[in-house]
Amino acid sequence: SQQGEEDPQALSIQEGENATMNCSYKTSINNLQWYRQNSGRGLVHLILIRSNEREKHSGRLRVTLDTSKKSSSLLITASRAADTASYFCATMWNDYKLSFGAGTTVTVRA
C-alpha cells in the first residue's frame, strides 16, 4: 500500500502553542498533500508539496518533506480553537490517485 501514516493519532494542545504532526509513506511520490477535516464536514486542502521541494509555508502552516526518509511534517504555529480538526496527509504516487492516512485529531484548548 502507498498509504501515508500520521503520527500521533491524537494531539491536545493549549491555544497559542504549536502543533506538529508527522506523516510517513512507503514509495516514491509525485507530491504530498495535507488536508483538514472539521467534524461532519468534507476535507479541505491545506497545502501541497512536490517531490522536489523540501519546505513550504502557507500562513501559520509549515510543511517539510524528506524524500530520503519518506516522511513529511505539518507544523501549525500559534494554534487557535478553530484549528481543532482532523488532519490528513495524502500521497500522490501516480497522476491522479491519492492515498490517505488515518489522520491526526488535533484539539486546541482555550
Next chain:
Amino acid sequence: GAGVSQSPSNKVTEKGKDVELRCDPISGHTALYWYRQSLGQGLEFLIYFQGNSAPDKSGLPSDRFSAERTGGSVSTLTIQRTQQEDSAVYLCASRNRVKEPQHFGDGTRLSIL
C-alpha cells in the same frame, strides 16, 4: 455552484435495500472521485472518473457497488443490497488539472439498520 455538492447529507435505510448517492462536482472540473470514510478512519478510494476515459473502478469493494457519471458532470454511486458494513460517510471530490488538489463535498452519512 461554488463547491462540490452531495445529496442526501444523511441516509438511513434497512439492510438489503438499494441506495443512490449523488455528487454534483464543481463546474468545469473534469475529474471526479468517490471515497468511503469509516468512523475515525482515513479515506478509502472507491472510483475515479476523468473526462471520457474509462473509470478506474479498482477501489470498489464488491459488485454491489457501482457508479456512473453522466455527461461528464453529475455522478451517482449506487449500492445494491446494502449490508451493515456499508455504513460510512461517502465523500465525493473533484479537481481540474492533473496532480492538483481535490475539492471535497461534505459527504453522505449512510447508516444501514
